[in-house]
Amino acid sequence: MVHREVRRTSIRKVFVVGIIGYVFVIFLLAMLTTIEQGRYFSSRQLHSWSTNIQKELLGSFFTYENRYFSVPETETFAGVTISNMLFEFATRVNLQEPRTLLVRELPGLASFDGNIVVAGDGADITSMPIESAPPLDVLMEEREAIRKPLEIMGGADKQSSFSSQAPIAHIVHTHSRESFLPELEGSENVAFHPEVNITLVGQRLGEKLKEKGVPTLVDTTDVEKKLQENNWEYHRSYDISREVVQEAMAENDQLQLFFDIHRDSQPRDITTVTINNETIARTMFVIGENNPNYEKNLEMAKDLHHRLQENYPGLSRAVITKGGHGSNGRYNQDLSEHSILIEIGGMENTLEEAFRAADILAEVISEQYFENQSEEGGKEE
Numbered sequence: 001m002v003h004r005e006v007r008r009t010s011i012r013k014v015f016v017v018g019i020i021g022y023v024f025v026i027f028l029l030a031m032l033t034t035i036e037q038g039r040y041f042s043s044r045q046l047h048s049w050s051t052n053i054q055k056e057l058l059g060s061f062f063t064y065e066n067r068y069f070s071v072p073e074t075e076t077f078a079g080v081t082i083s084n085m086l087f088e089f090a091t092r093v094n095l096q097e098p099r100t101l102l103v104r105e106l107p108g109l110a111s112f113d114g115n116i117v118v119a120g121d122g123a124d125i126t127s128m129p130i131e132s133a134p135p136l137d138v139l140m141e142e143r144e145a146i147r148k149p150l151e152i153m154g155g156a157d158k159q160s161s162f163s164s165q166a167p168i169a170h171i172v173h174t175h176s177r178e179s180f181l182p183e184l185e186g187s188e189n190v191a192f193h194p195e196v197n198i199t200l201v202g203q204r205l206g207e208k209l210k211e212k213g214v215p216t217l218v219d220t221t222d223v224e225k226k227l228q229e230n231n232w233e234y235h236r237s238y239d240i241s242r243e244v245v246q247e248a249m250a251e252n253d254q255l256q257l258f259f260d261i262h263r264d265s266q267p268r269d270i271t272t273v274t275i276n277n278e279t280i281a282r283t284m285f286v287i288g289e290n291n292p293n294y295e296k297n298l299e300m301a302k303d304l305h306h307r308l309q310e311n312y313p314g315l316s317r318a319v320i321t322k323g324g325h326g327s328n329g330r331y332n333q334d335l336s337e338h339s340i341l342i343e344i345g346g347m348e349n350t351l352e353e354a355f356r357a358a359d360i361l362a363e364v365i366s367e368q369y370f371e372n373q374s375e376e377g378g379k380e381e
Contacts, residue, residue, distance in 0.1 A: 117287075117298065118305050118319040122270065127317065129264045129284055129343045144185040145196035152183075152200055152351055167217035168369070169209055169257040170248050171202045174241040174331075176223040178263045182350045191263075191347035194222060201344055201354045202261040208362030214369055217252065219244050235328075242332045249335065257369065258339040260331060263354065264346040271346030272353065273314040281345025281353040282317045283308065283361065288341075289323030291334035300368075301340050307364040315360065317343075 114128050179193040199220040206218035223240050226232075232239070241260065249255055264271055264284065273282050285301035287294065301319045308316040323329030333339040342361070345354045 114286075114320045114322040115289075116318050116320050118302055120282075120305070120309065120317045121273075121314045122317070127266060127270050128320065129262075129266065129286060145179075145193055146183055146185060147196065149195050149200060152196065153203065165215040166254040167215045167248075167252050168254060169206075169214050169216040169259065169365070170245065170252075170255050171206050171216060171218045171259045171261060172241050172244050173197075173199050173202050173220070173261050174223060174237045175262055176221060179347070180263065180345070180349055180351055180354070181347050192224075194225070196351075198261055198263050198344070198354075200351060201263070201358050202259075204355045205259070205261065205358040205362055208359050209366060212362055212366035214257075214362075214366045217248055217255070219248065238328055238330070238332060242335070245332055245335055256336075256338055257365070258333075258336045259365075260339075260341040262341065262343050263349070264343045266346045268346060268348035270317070271349055275312055275315065278356060279353050280312075280315060280360070281349040281357040282315055283345075283357055284317040284343040285319045286331065286341040286343065287319065287321045288329045288331040288333050289321045290329030293333055293337045293339065294321075296337035297333050297339055300338055303368060304340070304361075304364055307368065308360070311364075312360055315357065 116128075176199055177192040177194060177197050179191045179197040181189070181191045183196050184191060184193060199218075202218050203220070206216040209216040221240070221244055223237050226240050227234065227237060230236075230240075245258060263281075271282050272279055274280070285305055287298045287301050291297075298319070298321065305316045305319045331339075331341045333341070344357050344361075
């Protein structure tokens with residue numbers, strides 16, 4: 001009788017444990033299939049976690065197999081625990097980085113969220129680019145410009161293409177009405193205009209790229225106008241520019257380089273540099289982390305930054321990456337391995353200062369392009 005009772009008790013325990021385990025598995029599967037996928041399984045998060053594992057956690061495991069890693073001179077993996085990793089996985093809060101908590105609690109701090117991969121002069125969290133997103137009625141408000149576009153462009157008519165050759169580069173302006181306060185009448189701290197805006201800087205860049213032997217297609221779509229027509233909110237600007245880029249790719253199979261040109265909202269002291277007694281609008285390269293082309297695009301941006309730093313010290317503010325919750329994190333860069341968002345100047349810069357930056361960018365972009373072409377040609381031989 002005793003043996004039977006013990007056996008029955010054991011069977012009950014196994015049965016109960018089995019039921020609990022089954023319920024736990026079902027619960028876990030339900031959680032994994034219903035949570036916001038982009039929040040926990042974005043390429044940014046996976047990249048961050050995998051980097052941490054390779055550098056620290058796996059390193060600490062190595063000490064169990066190879067005593068060399070535990071000696072003081074090489075002890076670089078101390079303090080890493082699985083519990084910390086699991087906590088960051090569940091909460092997206094890194095205990096070693098207070099900003100990951102503050103950015104969720106303080107309104108507006110998300111605008112400064114991002115990772116500075118390569119820092120230029122003065123680059124820190126306070127100099128992160130700010131995406132200005134005023135209400136559509138402000139965007140569509142008619143404001144007077146000091147000069148007309150034809151006057152600014154030296155009489156050249158606005159056009160989408162600068163070459164009869166098949167275009168190699170494509171330029172788009174997702175926030176097409178971003179303008180510059182010195183070009184507008186009045187002292188309001190709102191720099192948007194339907195004609196005198198960032199598209200003129202993109203056109204200048206396209207012209208100079210053509211002169212350097214890189215045929216360029218420049219799109220001047222009024223994205224904000226299309227937002228109003230579709231009754232869409234400002235954050236959907238990238239949906240419109242995505243359609244523009246995809247259409248261009250479908251019609252031009254030679255396109256290889258893609259640039260989304262913006263201007264920042266940071267003050268003049270952050271967005272301006274003086275080189276050879278000329279004031280020039282500073283640039284910043286922004287790469288989205290939530291796309292499969294993240295590493296290729298980042299490599300291209302870092303190379304452009306270093307080329308600028310070598311010949312024009314201080315011109316490039318930084319290379320930053322953005323992704324995760326509260327950020328676009330893609331910027332349509334999933335469409336190509338050679339796609340970059342470039343901030344040129346800020347709202348307190350003049351168009352002339354932005355044009356000078358565009359001229360220099362054309363120089364380094366064309367240089368990079370032809371060097372890469374030469375290297376690829378050498379490999380094929």
